[in-house]
Amino acid sequence: MYERNGEKYFIVDSHLHMWSAGPDNWVKGAEQYAKGWIECFHAYMGLGPAETHWPIEKFMSYTHEDFVKDVFEDGGVDVGIFQSTYLREWYTNGFNTAAQNAALFEKYPDKLIVNGRWDPRDGEKGLKELEEDAKKYKLQGVKLYTAEWNNGSRGYRLDDDICKPFYDKCRELGIKNIHVHKGPTIWPLDKDAFDPRDVDQAATDNGDLNFIIEHVGLPRIEDFCFMATQEPNVYAGLSVVIGGLMHARPRFFAKVIGELLFWVGEDKMLFGSDYGIWEPKWQIEGFLGWDYPDADHEEFSDYPRLNDAGKRKILGLNAAKLYGIEVPAELQIPGAADREDAQLVEAG
Amino acid sequence: MTPTASHQGGPDLAGQAVETVREQVLAALDGVIDPELDEPITKLRFVSSVDVTPAGDVEVNLRLPTPQCAPNFAFLMAADARTAVRRLPQVRTVKVHLEDHYTGPEINSAIADGKGFMGAFPGETDDDDLAALRELFQRKALIARQARICQSLMGAGLDADDVVALHVRELPDGPETVRCLQLRGELGIGCAPDGPAFVLPNGEPLVADQLQRWLRMARLVATSLEANGGICRSLLQFRHDLATDPEERE
Numbered sequence: 001m002y003e004r005n006g007e008k009y010f011i012v013d014s015h016l017h018m019w020s021a022g023p024d025n026w027v028k029g030a031e032q033y034a035k036g037w038i039e040c041f042h043a044y045m046g047l048g049p050a051e052t053h054w055p056i057e058k059f060m061s062y063t064h065e066d067f068v069k070d071v072f073e074d075g076g077v078d079v080g081i082f083q084s085t086y087l088r089e090w091y092t093n094g095f096n097t098a099a100q101n102a103a104l105f106e107k108y109p110d111k112l113i114v115n116g117r118w119d120p121r122d123g124e125k126g127l128k129e130l131e132e133d134a135k136k137y138k139l140q141g142v143k144l145y146t147a148e149w150n151n152g153s154r155g156y157r158l159d160d161d162i163c164k165p166f167y168d169k170c171r172e173l174g175i176k177n178i179h180v181h182k183g184p185t186i187w188p189l190d191k192d193a194f195d196p197r198d199v200d201q202a203a204t205d206n207g208d209l210n211f212i213i214e215h216v217g218l219p220r221i222e223d224f225c226f227m228a229t230q231e232p233n234v235y236a237g238l239s240v241v242i243g244g245l246m247h248a249r250p251r252f253f254a255k256v257i258g259e260l261l262f263w264v265g266e267d268k269m270l271f272g273s274d275y276g277i278w279e280p281k282w283q284i285e286g287f288l289g290w291d292y293p294d295a296d297h298e299e300f301s302d303y304p305r306l307n308d309a310g311k312r313k314i315l316g317l318n319a320a321k322l323y324g325i326e327v328p329a330e331l332q333i334p335g336a337a338d339r340e341d342a343q344l345v346e347a348g
Numbered sequence: 349m350t351p352t353a354s355h356q357g358g359p360d361l362a363g364q365a366v367e368t369v370r371e372q373v374l375a376a377l378d379g380v381i382d383p384e385l386d387e388p389i390t391k392l393r394f395v396s397s398v399d400v401t402p403a404g405d406v407e408v409n410l411r412l413p414t415p416q417c418a419p420n421f422a423f424l425m426a427a428d429a430r431t432a433v434r435r436l437p438q439v440r441t442v443k444v445h446l447e448d449h450y451t452g453p454e455i456n457s458a459i460a461d462g463k464g465f466m467g468a469f470p471g472e473t474d475d476d477d478l479a480a481l482r483e484l485f486q487r488k489a490l491i492a493r494q495a496r497i498c499q500s501l502m503g504a505g506l507d508a509d510d511v512v513a514l515h516v517r518e519l520p521d522g523p524e525t526v527r528c529l530q531l532r533g534e535l536g537i538g539c540a541p542d543g544p545a546f547v548l549p550n551g552e553p554l555v556a557d558q559l560q561r562w563l564r565m566a567r568l569v570a571t572s573l574e575a576n577g578g579i580c581r582s583l584l585q586f587r588h589d590l591a592t593d594p595e596e597r598e
Contacts, residue, residue, distance in 0.1 A: 036415040036450050043414055046586030047579070219384070219576030222488070222569045249578035255571045263568070298503055 001331065002076030002315075004288050009312060010331035012319035013077045013280050015214065015239035015272025017085065018104050019096035022061040027092050034090040041277055044240075047248040048278045062276050064104055072111065075273070075280030078316065079325050081113045083143045083179060083214070102137060113323060115141040115179060118169075120162040121150045127169050134173040140323055141177030142170070143214075146198065158211075159201035167206050177210050177322050179237065182217040182224065196224045203231040210322055212270060215240045221256060225263035235322070236264045238314070239272030242283045246290070251299075254292050258303030266310035270319045284315060309333045361402045361438065369438050370400045376432040377408070383482050384421045385577040386489035386527075389429065392577075393584060393593065396447060404440035406433055411447045413583035419451040420478055423468060426459050483535065487549045490531040492573050493524050494546050495566030508559040514545035 002009045021041075026034035042059050045052075054062070071077045082101035086094045094100065098116055105112045116133040118126050133139055147155045156162065158180065170178070182196045196217045203211045214237040217224030228234040241260075245253035260269055271287070273280035288311055292300040306314075312333050320327050361369060377398075380389045389395055389410065399407040408429055412422060426444050433442045444459050446452045451468070458468035464476035475481075497519065498511055516539055519525040532539040537551040544553035554562055584590065 033450060040414040040416045043583050043587050047582050219572065219579070221572040221575065222565070225568055226565070244579050244582075245575060248582045249575065252571070252575040252578045256575050259568050259571050262564075298499070 001078055002284050002288075004285065007308075008331055009076075009284075009288065010316040010320065010327050011075070011077045011079075011280075011284060012271070012316040012323070012325065013071065013075065013080045013273050013275070014212070014270045014319045015237060016071065016080045016082050016275050017096045017277075018064075018067055018082065018101050019085070019276065020061060020093065020100060021059075021091065021095060022057075025091045025093055025095075027088075027090055030090045037087070037090060037095075044244060044277050047244045049247050049282055052279050052282055059276065064107070067104060067275070068108075070279045070281070071273075071275055072108075075275075075284060077111075077280055079111055079113060079320070079323070081115060081141070081272075081319070081323070083115055084117055085143075085145075086117075098133060098137060105137065113140060115139065115143045115177075116175075117142055117144065118166050119144075119148065119150055120156055120160060120166050121153055123162075127165060130166070130169055131173065134175060139173065139175050141179055141212075142175060143179040143181065145181045147181075157198035159198050159205070163202065167202075167209060170209065176208070177212060178206075179212045179214055181214050182220075195220065196227055199234060200227045200231065203234050207233055209233065210235060212237045212322075214272070216260065218244075221259065225259060228268070229263045234264075235268045235270055235318070236260055237270050237272050239274040240277075242271065242287055243274050243278035246283065246286050250293055254300060255303075257290075257306070258292070258300055261304040261306060261310075266304075266306060266313050267318060269314045270322075271315045287311060287315065309336070361400075361404060363402075365438075366400050366402055369404065369406075369436070370398055372436050373398050373400065373406055373408070373433050373439070376436060377429060380425060380428045380432050382421065383424050383485045384418075385580060386485070386492070386573060387577060389425055392581065393590065394425065396588075404438050405443075406439050406441070407443045407445065408433060409445050409447055411584070411588065412449060413580045413587065415448050415450050417449065419449075419455065419469070420465065420481055422446060422449060422451070423455050423458075423465050424478055424482060426455055427464075430459055486531050486535055488569050488573065490528060490535065490537075490547075491549055491566045492570035493528045493531070495563060495570045497524050497528065498546060498563060499567070502563075508556045511546065511559060512544070512554045512556045515541065516543045516545055517541035519545050 002011050021034065021038040023031070038060055039056070042056050045054065045059065058066075071080055082105070084098045084101060085096045088094050098114055101114050105114045114137040116130065116137060116139045118130045120126070122129070144158070146158060149155070170176070180199060182199075196213055199211055199213060210233050211231070212235040213224055213228070216236045216238070218240055224236070228236060241253070241256055245256060273283050292303070294300065317327060317333070319325070374390065374395070377395055378388050378390050381387065382389055382392055382394070385392065394410050394412060395408065396411040397409045410426060410429065426446050430442050430444045433439055444456070446455050449455070454468045458464070461467065465473055465478055466476040501511060501520070516529070519528070529539045532547070535551070537547055546554045548554060548562065581593070585592065
């Protein structure tokens, strides 16, 4: 729970990492890539307020204690969702695997959710692994990287036939949330890995699953929005949007949020801090206090407004619905329960 | 940039001339556009140094916001920079060097040998000139720039019918219009003075009842490009400890 000006907010942080990126975990011969990768992430931290920057040494290898303090204590995060990133070509034990995340999950099973992964090109073996992971981590979601290389294949599309058995397996295992990375990707070199058009067909064909597009397709927000506006089960994951723009580029941030509110809507936007890139506290605090810098200016005047109820949805209540997280009555939108009762009475 | 010893057979430029060539090189680089952001690489501060020798040998160093910026766009910028500088009559040789990038060595050696994207990454791509990628972003750039012009005209009191009735010759003077027409030319969309001022991404003229929808979509494309450019600028600034650029829009 996050408290601001006496108001209490239920927070679900839908994009967290617990990585290990220090020199002890660099693959021999690939040190420059491992180092470059984490330095690149560290540069993104520079887009947040100066007082929240960490030295690179801490950034490479932050601890469980750092996580608990930054996310739960200072950030007031009620439930956090881990997204896994493997990168085994560069990091000996993986960069941020489900197993690494699970070590914290075991300590805080009520406050953390671990998402798994699948890759349709792994076929039967992949299906079996998914089944095992689902049992081990009580999976409700997965994170997919469509641009990842696998055995000579340079990526796949979510609407490829080979994905079908995996969607069916998800249904069977009760995995409802498909997070898709559509954003900065290293390989393949020659393809536009941001292109979210494959989500369109997959979301139509699998109307009972939710597709959460991480980083809203940044830097191709327009392609994401044109697609998301037509699909009721496509959601916007705001990691990097808040962390990367709210402080560093407030006018662009206001326009991006205005566009997302217009095309996608406040019921389908999910907060994610992308911790350890950025601490959640300044993002939550800033977002709760946020408004258009100059609401009557022609740049912003016809964007939808965002009120306290909308912020509650984005910061926690939307994700709570997707993941079946129970929200205490006093942290719901004030007056919402009364209104629903009234509607029921009217409908009855 | 201290001029170094003259090479044999070169034009042997005097100190003043070296400086002039250096200015010409920078002006040529002003014409090299980041295809993803649609802004000159000079304005984005991606050119970290330009060296010119009295013999007319030029070395251009490029730096990008992160070591992992997309290799396809990085390649296009480096290749375009070489092409632009090579055209200058007083330049004898050009070396373009992409600094601190994870595919820098591959890109640098392919550019030096005048090879395409396949030459840089044999076996990893079958797209040598990245033409489709370039064209996709040229269309996005055109849409975004038209949106900004259109918005400012409507802010000044024009309505939908006025806007769709405008001709190329009636577009306001300024860099947005110049770049719009340049993009139309590159995309093979006509830009005769009596042609339509605003076009759909496929080159067809706009009609009044589509305007609101077109503008809504075009504004989103513009926002996406601007936000992306903003992140790139901030990352570069942080990475190289640069002062804030006073000319930035935000």
